Structure formats: structure tokens, C-alpha cells
Amino acid sequence: MERRSFLKMSAALGCAATVSGCNSSSDDANVVPPKPPVSDEQINWSSCLVNCGSNCPIKVFSRDGIITRVETDHEVEDVYGLHQIRACARGRSLRQRAYAPDRLKTPMKRVGERGEAKFVPITWDEATQTIADNLQRVINQYGNKAVFRSYGSGAYYGFASNACFNRLFNLVGGCLNAYGNYSWAQQMEAAKHTFGTGSTQGSSTITLEHSDFFLGFGYNPSEIRQSGSGEGYDYLQALMKNNGLKVVMIDPRYTDSMLGKESMWLPIRPGTDAAFAEAVAFEMISTGWVDANSLGFINEYAVGYDAASIEKQKALFAASSDAKEQEYAACMDSSDNYHDYIMGVGKFAAQGARTPEWAEKITGISAAYIRQVAEDLMNAKAPYIVAGAGVNRQANGEQSMRALYMLSVLTGKLGTPGASNGELPYMSSMSRAGIPTGSNPVKEAISFFTWTEAIENGENFTARTHGIRGTADPDEKLGSNIHFVFSASDSSLLNQHAEINNTARILRDAEDLFIVSCDCWMTPGAKFADIILPDTSWLESNDLVNDSYASGSLGYLTAMSAAVKPMWDCKSMYEAAAMIAEKMGVGQLFTEGKTEADWLEELYQKTKSASANLGVSPAFPASYKEAQKIGVFRKNMGDKYVALDSYVNGGKALSTPSGKIEIYSAELAWRAKNWEQNKVKGDSITAIPQYTVTWDGYEDQDAIDAGFPLQLAGYHTKGRTHSSYHNVPWLREAVEDAVWINPIDAAAYQLTAGDVVEMYNERGSIEVKVRVTPRVAPGVVALGQGAWYLADANGRIGQSGKVIDVGGAINTLTRYIPSPVAKGNPQHTNRVQLIKKA
Ligand SMILES: Nc1nc2c(c(=O)[nH]1)N[C@H]1C(S)=C(S)[C@@H](COP(=O)(O)OP(=O)(O)OC[C@H]3O[C@@H](n4cnc5c(=O)[nH]c(N)nc54)[C@H](O)[C@@H]3O)O[C@H]1N2
Ligand SMILES: Nc1nc2c(c(=O)[nH]1)N[C@H]1C(S)=C(S)[C@@H](COP(=O)(O)OP(=O)(O)OC[C@H]3O[C@@H](n4cnc5c(=O)[nH]c(N)nc54)[C@H](O)[C@@H]3O)O[C@H]1N2
Ligand code: SF4
Numbered sequence: 001m002e003r004r005s006f007l008k009m010s011a012a013l014g015c016a017a018t019v020s021g022c023n024s025s026s027d028d029a030n031v032v033p034p035k036p037p038v039s040d041e042q043i044n045w046s047s048c049l050v051n052c053g054s055n056c057p058i059k060v061f062s063r064d065g066i067i068t069r070v071e072t073d074h075e076v077e078d079v080y081g082l083h084q085i086r087a088c089a090r091g092r093s094l095r096q097r098a099y100a101p102d103r104l105k106t107p108m109k110r111v112g113e114r115g116e117a118k119f120v121p122i123t124w125d126e127a128t129q130t131i132a133d134n135l136q137r138v139i140n141q142y143g144n145k146a147v148f149r150s151y152g153s154g155a156y157y158g159f160a161s162n163a164c165f166n167r168l169f170n171l172v173g174g175c176l177n178a179y180g181n182y183s184w185a186q187q188m189e190a191a192k193h194t195f196g197t198g199s200t201q202g203s204s205t206i207t208l209e210h211s212d213f214f215l216g217f218g219y220n221p222s223e224i225r226q227s228g229s230g231e232g233y234d235y236l237q238a239l240m241k242n243n244g245l246k247v248v249m250i251d252p253r254y255t256d257s258m259l260g261k262e263s264m265w266l267p268i269r270p271g272t273d274a275a276f277a278e279a280v281a282f283e284m285i286s287t288g289w290v291d292a293n294s295l296g297f298i299n300e301y302a303v304g305y306d307a308a309s310i311e312k313q314k315a316l317f318a319a320s321s322d323a324k325e326q327e328y329a330a331c332m333d334s335s336d337n338y339h340d341y342i343m344g345v346g347k348f349a350a351q352g353a354r355t356p357e358w359a360e361k362i363t364g365i366s367a368a369y370i371r372q373v374a375e376d377l378m379n380a381k382a383p384y385i386v387a388g389a390g391v392n393r394q395a396n397g398e399q400s401m402r403a404l405y406m407l408s409v410l411t412g413k414l415g416t417p418g419a420s421n422g423e424l425p426y427m428s429s430m431s432r433a434g435i436p437t438g439s440n441p442v443k444e445a446i447s448f449f450t451w452t453e454a455i456e457n458g459e460n461f462t463a464r465t466h467g468i469r470g471t472a473d474p475d476e477k478l479g480s481n482i483h484f485v486f487s488a489s490d491s492s493l494l495n496q497h498a499e500i501n502n503t504a505r506i507l508r509d510a511e512d513l514f515i516v517s518c519d520c521w522m523t524p525g526a527k528f529a530d531i532i533l534p535d536t537s538w539l540e541s542n543d544l545v546n547d548s549y550a551s552g553s554l555g556y557l558t559a560m561s562a563a564v565k566p567m568w569d570c571k572s573m574y575e576a577a578a579m580i581a582e583k584m585g586v587g588q589l590f591t592e593g594k595t596e597a598d599w600l601e602e603l604y605q606k607t608k609s610a611s612a613n614l615g616v617s618p619a620f621p622a623s624y625k626e627a628q629k630i631g632v633f634r635k636n637m638g639d640k641y642v643a644l645d646s647y648v649n650g651g652k653a654l655s656t657p658s659g660k661i662e663i664y665s666a667e668l669a670w671r672a673k674n675w676e677q678n679k680v681k682g683d684s685i686t687a688i689p690q691y692t693v694t695w696d697g698y699e700d701q702d703a704i705d706a707g708f709p710l711q712l713a714g715y716h717t718k719g720r721t722h723s724s725y726h727n728v729p730w731l732r733e734a735v736e737d738a739v740w741i742n743p744i745d746a747a748a749y750q751l752t753a754g755d756v757v758e759m760y761n762e763r764g765s766i767e768v769k770v771r772v773t774p775r776v777a778p779g780v781v782a783l784g785q786g787a788w789y790l791a792d793a794n795g796r797i798g799q800s801g802k803v804i805d806v807g808g809a810i811n812t813l814t815r816y817i818p819s820p821v822a823k824g825n826p827q828h829t830n831r832v833q834l835i836k837k838a
């Protein structure tokens with residue numbers, strides 16, 4: 001019998017689902033059956049609000065103010081479309097996380113050296129007064145550009161989110177802005193300069209049912225979108241509907257998105273996807289296929305395939321009255337065209353053609369397989385190409401992404417249902433009103449990744465040197481270093497940012513730097529704060545949240561209600577920001593005289609009217625309080641977006657400078673001439689996509705000569721969402737933190753499963769266990785990112801000359817070098833060496 005039917009039947013019989021408690025003998029007729037232990041539990045709806053792209057609802061059971069257990073959503077029949085939003089193992093461990101021994105219980109101030117983790121408890125009054133005083137002092141002394149709220153993707157609240165601190169800053173003159181993100185920085189720039197999009201306008205996952213060939217680069221929805229309603233589930237459903245679909249996966253690791261669902265796995269060396277794409281392009285062009293099949297499409301919809309298309313666009317720009325377009329024309333050079341580059345003719349004669357044999361040596365994938373993929377692409381009527389963000393999180397990941405996007409252009413099938421352009425699949429989500437942040441009087445923005453450098457040298461940042469935005473000309477300086485960092489629901493303060501030893505040095509050495517951390521747990525970054533504010537956890541919160549950004553075709557909204565009162569001396573981010581605002585004389589402006597309940601009612605009503613015609617199930621009730629009783633509202637958004645449909649079939653120009661697909665980007669040609677480049681190997685910008693040899697890449701002979709023979713690929717593991725959930729013992733048991741090594745390499749290093757190694761490079765040393773597995777390409781080792789940095793208690797120094805990180809954080813090994821165009825994070829580009837520990 002199915003569990004559901006058993007439950008239904010036992011309920012109908014009026015007895016609990018515990019079989020032993022149900023006895024129908026007549027002797028017992030007057031005996032009240034013992035109550036099942038669950039009967040007097042209170043039920044509340046909460047949500048898991050990490051940055052994994054879903055916000056799964058969580059059903060919280062409590063008794064007498066104590067959380068007894070949590071369950072996932074199984075409120076509706078599990079029929080695809082309006083299906084159950086089942087939480088993954090992380091969400092299901094939320095009770096452990098809420099009651100973790102390292103919960104921050106009271107505000108604290110630093111008494112030791114920064115990073116030493118010596119704190120004493122203080123009152124909320126003292127904590128918020130100290131923050132207010134220092135914030136005002138920094139603003140008076142250096143201006144609002146010296147104030148920065150660091151990244152913070154740890155809690156996707158609607159109301160009591162870290163946006164509350166932006167609201168506060170904007171009331172006192174603003175703070176330095178940041179553009180870009182750790183997830184997609186390089187690909188956002190690549191997509192913008194190719195398609196005029198933001199990198200998430202690929203065809204929706206469910207349109208895969210119309211495809212006849214799937215080509216995925218670093219595409220791993222089964223591990224990164226684990227929610228029962230996420231992209232991973234949509235992907236499975238599409239594969240089930242389209243049983244004959246040929247699926248080729250290209251990844252240095254054999255991921256859970258494969259496990260038999262793929263037709264072919266091609267283990268590629270990290271950072272070499274552009275070489276692979278160029279060899280496929282060579283096959284498509286050199287066989288005459290492009291001329292015969294797609295040249296018409298390319299000529300009509302794209303600029304840059306050949307010299308003539310570039311000359312034509314150059315003439316249009318030269319004749320424009322727009323000064324910037326005239327500058328573009330002056331930079332454009334038609335000898336830099338894609339055809340000549342791939343074929344190794346004209347300007348590129350010396351470098352030679354991008355043949356499969358050339359790419360085989362770089363990628364590790366045989367020429368025969370490269371030809372096979374090219375063949376499949378040429379034969380496909382609706383090829384669906386998608387590149388995951390692991391490909392972009394590389395030194396010059398911009399080039400890899402642009403090179404992969406090119407393949408979709410060469411097929412000439414864009415706009416056909418079932419085809420896609422290489423971007424991440426488009427997914428809509430339900431709208432939800434959040435706390436208004438007001439507007440920021442400060443206009444300048446740095447790249448999110450450069451904040452540590454901006455502590456030391458922000459005053460000298462310009463657009464030309466660091467890609468800052470919001471200044472009048474490329475040489476105008478930002479004019480201030482960062483002196484105040486507010487880190488809220490954020491571990492980028494240390495653990496999630498590149499090169500931990502460098503970050504720690506900067507935070508320790510900064511001359512005048514005040515740091516606030518607002519978190520729920522004593523994280524590695526919180527140890528560097530001057531003041532720590534303890535936030536309430538999700539299970540203690542009332543809030544309103546939507547389905548986040550990658551929840552697939554199902555949209556949903558959860559009206560969260562607190563299962564238990566704020567524990568210890570914790571307060572929400574809204575309350576914390578309101579207290580600081582009060583101390584800075586803007587308390588009334590901040591709260592507008594409203595209570596938490598008033599805000600939530602207002603935001604609920606706004607949300608409700610924005611979705612009035614959407615037809616959510618069940619319908620939204622009149623008040624927020626009633627909505628909290630219901631908990632979850634869902635709507636099948638039915639995404640059927642086809643990439644570039646409105647351009648190819650609807651005649652709507654793209655928002656690139658030319659209005660067309662840009663194989664040749666005039667803006668990048670301009671930046672190649674005007675931006676500072678070539679500070680390190682691979683730091684270069686080119687008008688057309690080109691495979692680039694980078695520092696710590698496969699072809700970085702300097703790093704190999706320096707003693708680092710293995711490429712280290714990071715990945716997002718099922719055991720955590722970034723650093724979130726690291727402190728849950730169940731998850732540490734379920735997903736072992738071990739570095740994957742291929743049996744060929746393991747034999748060379750004489751390693752067997754379970755051995756402990758020191759993995760190191762010039763940036764640092766970590767100690768980790770080894771997992772020997774053919775699921776990783778030879779010459780590559782792979783480690784899940786997000787483990788918490790922990791310096792060895794005895795200060796043991798590793799081969800790197802740095803204290804060994806026994807926590808095993810991959811960012812102890814990553815390098816701080818902003819990428820050329822996006823100034824983004826290259827955290828998957830690393831070279832390392834291993835030694836076995838005795
Ligand atoms: N379980 C879990 N889910 C998560 C997260 C998490 O931490 N844990 N984080 C969330 C967030 S914020 C984000 S941004 C996304 C991240 O999602 P992604 O960026 O897609 O995740 P990654 O694991 O970094 O990379 C995906 C795959 O790319 C492969 N890869 C790495 N380098 C290369 C390369 O050079 N070429 C090719 N072809 N493949 C490569 C990796 O082996 C991996 O299997 O995941 C989200 N979901
Ligand atoms: N080497 C390497 N580094 C990476 C990546 C990689 O692939 N490799 N991925 C990058 C990516 S894609 C991303 S998005 C970033 C993510 O980096 P972060 O945005 O820093 O994400 P988390 O590590 O999840 O940290 C979130 C923090 O929020 C805290 N938190 C959780 N719930 C609450 C709450 O209710 N209130 C408060 N106040 N705090 C809370 C958690 O304890 C944690 O400290 O990491 C990046 N770093
Ligand atoms: S980590 Fe993501 S998939 Fe897992 S429960 Fe939380 S929101 Fe859902």
C-alpha cells in the first residue's frame with residue numbers, strides 16, 4: 001500500500017497511523033485511545049531561504065515553544081504542474097540548524113585582535129549605539145562612499161532582509177554600490193555583449209521536450225537545484241517526456257545530473273571550453289556546412305562572422321550622430337573576424353586553424369569526440385545548448401561563455417522551439433513586495449568582487465583600471481577607500497571570497513576599518529567583526545517570501561509565521577536596523593511609525609494586488625494573518641520562453657549596440673583599446689570570442705613549473721548551500737567533504753580512499769580527506785566549496801608557508817584576480833599540489 005493511502009485509511013478509521021495504538025476489540029469500546037504524540041503540536045509554515053534558487057516551504061511542528069520536528073511540503077497531490085515543493089536534505093535539517101550550539105545568542109563586541117574571536121556580550125543598546133557612532137564618524141570623515149554593505153546572499157527574506165540596512169544607509173546619505181555577483185559575473189557580461197541579455201534568457205527547461213539534441217557545459221541542475229519544485233525537477237520531467245533526446249554533458253566531473261540520464265559524458269579540463277567550442281566551429285565551417293545551411297541566418301541576424309559584416313556595421317556607427325558610436329567605429333578592425341580566426345587565415349594565419357586535433361591537446365577530449373559533437377549539432381533540428389555558471393567562474397570566463405554562445409549562432413536554429421542559445425534557462429517567479437530601500441544618493445559602483453581591494457586602494461579605482469561605474473569619465477577616481485563594512489547574512493566577508501589569507505590580512509591590517517556582522521551563527525567571517533548582532537532564524541520569523549529565481553516552472557509564495565519566539569537575545573534585521581536608525585535620528589523615517597505586523601500586512605496587500613489576476617491556488621485570503629494560517633500559495637507559471645524568439649521571429653531588435661547578435665562586440669573592441677589589461681596571463685579583452693591561456697589554467701606552464709601540477713575545480717555541493725548549513729552534523733555525515741581524485745592520479749600519489757592530504761599552492765594550505773573516483777577527469781581534482789575555514793589550533797605551518805586550514809575551505813586556495821571584463825571572481829581557476837599526511 002502507498003504511504004498516502006495508508007494514512008488516509010487510518011484517518012478514516014479514526015485511529016492514528018501508529019498501528020499498535022489501534023485496537024478494535026469490543027472490550028476497548030469505552031477506552032479513549034491514547035493520543036498520538038503529534039496531536040497537540042502547533043504547526044507553522046516557515047521557509048528555507050538560502051541562495052540555491054528555490055525558497056522551499058518548511059512545515060514546522062512545535063510544542064510549548066520548542067520546535068519538535070520539521071516536515072516538507074506535501075499539502076497537495078503530487079501532480080507535475082502544481083506539484084509538491086519538497087525540501088532537500090538541507091531544508092529538512094533546519095531544526096538542527098536553529099538549535100545549533102554555535103548560534104549567536106547576544107550582541108557582542110570585539111576585545112581581542114581582529115580575527116582572534118575574542119568577544120564579550122553587550123546590550124543591544126550599546127551595540128547599536130556603537131554602530132551608529134562609527135557609521136556617523138566614517139560618513140563625516142570620509143563620506144558615504146566609504147560605507148559598504150557586503151554581498152550577503154544567505155537569507156532571502158521579503159521583509160526583514162539585509163535590504164533593511166540599505167534602507168538605513170539611504171536615509172543617512174547612502175553607501176557605495178556594487179554591481180555583478182559571485183554567481184554569474186562573467187557570463188552576464190558575455191551575454192550582454194553577445195545577445196544584449198543578462199545570461200538567464202535561455203529557452204525554458206520545459207521547452208526541451210521539443211529538442212532533438214542537448215549539449216550541456218557544466219550544467220548540473222540535479223545538484224544545484226535540488227528542490228522538489230526546482231530546475232532539477234523540470235529537467236527530469238522534460239527528459240521523461242522526450243525519451244529519445246540525445247544528451248551530451250561536458251564537465252570535469254561526472255555529476256548527479258548524469259548518472260545514466262546522459263548519452264555521453266565528455267570530461268573536459270577546467271577553463272578549456274572555448275577551445276572545445278572553437279574546434280566544433282572549425283568542423284562546422286571547414287566542412288562547408290555553415291555556408292550551405294546557416295550563413296543566411298548568420299548574415300541576417302549577427303555581426304562579426306566575416307570582414308564584410310564588420311565593415312558594414314562600422315560604416316553605420318561612423319555615420320551615427322552618437323559620439324560613443326563614432327568612437328566604436330574608430331576602434332573596429334574587420335581583420336578580427338570570427339571566420340578568419342577559426343580557420344587560421346588572414347590576420348590569424350600564424351596561429352593556425354582551430355582544429356579538433358589542436359583542441360584535443362588542450363581540452364583532453366579526443367578529436368573524434370569533438371567531431372561527433374559537431375556532427376550532432378549540424379544534424380539537429382532544434383539543438384538546446386546550455387552552459388552552467390561553473391564555466392563562467394574562471395579566469396577570463398567571459399571568453400569561455402562567449403565562445404559557447406557562438407555555437408548556437410552557428411547552427412542558425414535560434415528562435416526554433418527546442419533550441420537554446422547557451423544561456424541559463426529563463427524561469428519566472430511570483431512577484432512579492434519587499435521592504436522599500438529608498439534611493440541611494442551615491443552613484444558610484446564597484447564590482448562586487450573588488451571590495452577587499454577597495455579597502456586598501458578604492459580611492460584610486462577608475463573605470464579604466466577597475467571597471468567602476470557611475471563616474472563621468474574613464475579616469476575619474478572613486479576617491480575613497482572603504483572604512484565601514486556591514487556584513488549581514490553574508491559569508492563573503494571571509495569564507496566565500498577568494499584567497500582567504502589575503503582577505504584576513506586586509507581586514508587585520510586596514511588602518512581605519514569598522515566591521516559589523518549580523519548572522520545567526522559564529523561563522524569564520526563573524527570572527528573578524530567589531531560588533532556582532534545576533535539575528536533571529538527563519539523558524540523564529542514572520543515574513544513573506546516568493547519562490548526565488550530558479551524554482552522552475554512552479555511559482556509559489558509562503559506566508560511565514562514564527563513557530564517560536566525569538567530565541568535568547570536575538571532580534572530581526574528589521575529591528576536591528578530600526579534601532580540604529582533611531583540612534584542616528586532617522587528612526588521615524590525608517591519605521592514610518594509602523595510595527596512589524598503593519599509592514600507585513602502592507603507588503604501582503606501589495607503582493608496580492610500585483611498577482612490579483614494570476615489565479616493562485618488557494619486564492620489569497622483578505623489578510624496577512626489569514627494567509628499565514630494557509631502558508632503556501634502556488635501557481636504554475638508555465639514558462640515556455642524560447643531564446644531570441646522575439647528577435648528572430650518578432651523583429652524586435654536586441655539591446656546590443658548594433659541591435660544584432662554580436663559575434664564581434666564593438667564595445668569590447670573599445671574596451672580592448674581603453675581599459676587597463678595584461679596585468680597577469682590571460683587578462684585580455686578581444687572583440688571576438690577567443691580561447692585564452694590564463695594564469696593557473698591548463699596551459700599555465702609557469703604554475704606547473706612552480707610545482708602545481710593539478711587543476712582544482714570547485715563545485716557547489718549537496719552538503720551545503722555555499723557556507724550555509726556547514727554547521728549541521730547530519731549533513732557533514734551525509735556528504736563527506738573530500739577531494740575527488742582520479743584513480744590514475746591517486747596511483748601516482750600513492751593515495752587510497754580516506755587518506756588525508758595537504759592540498760596547497762602559494763596562497764595557502766588545507767587539510768582534507770581523499771576520495772578516489774573515476775568521476776573526475778585525470779589531472780583534475782575537485783572539491784565542494786563552502787566548508788568553513790578553520791586555522792589549525794597549534795598554528796601548524798603548511799607547504800605554502802601559511803597556517804594550515806583544517807576546515808578545508810577551498811577559498812584558502814583560490815586567488816584574488818578580477819576577471820578582465822566583468823571584474824568578476826575566478827574561483828574555479830586554481831592549480832595545486834598534494835602531499836599525503838602521515
Ligand atoms: N547544493 C547546492 N546548490 C546550490 C548552491 C550550493 O552551494 N549548493 N549554490 C547556488 C548558487 S548561489 C549558484 S550561483 C549555483 C551555482 O551553480 P553552478 O555555477 O552551475 O555550480 P558549480 O558547481 O560551480 O558548477 C557547475 C558544474 O560546472 C563544472 N565546471 C567547473 N568548471 C568547469 C569548466 O571549466 N568547464 C565545464 N564544462 N564545467 C565546469 C563543475 O564541475 C560543476 O559540475 O548553485 C546554486 N545551488
Ligand atoms: N571558491 C568558491 N567560492 C565561492 C563560490 C564558488 O563556487 N567557489 N561561489 C560563490 C557564489 S556563486 C556565491 S552566490 C557566494 C555566496 O556567498 P554568501 O552570500 O556569503 O552565502 P553563504 O555562504 O550561504 O553565506 C550566507 C551567510 O548568511 C548567514 N545566514 C543564514 N541565514 C541567516 C539569517 O536568517 N539571518 C542572518 N543575518 N544571516 C543568516 C549564514 O550563516 C552565512 O554566514 O559564494 C561565492 N564563493
Ligand atoms: S537548500 Fe534549496 S532546495 Fe534545499 S530546502 Fe533549501 S531552498 Fe529547498
Ligand SMILES: [Mo]
Pocket residue numbers: 051182183184
Ligand atoms: Mo551564487
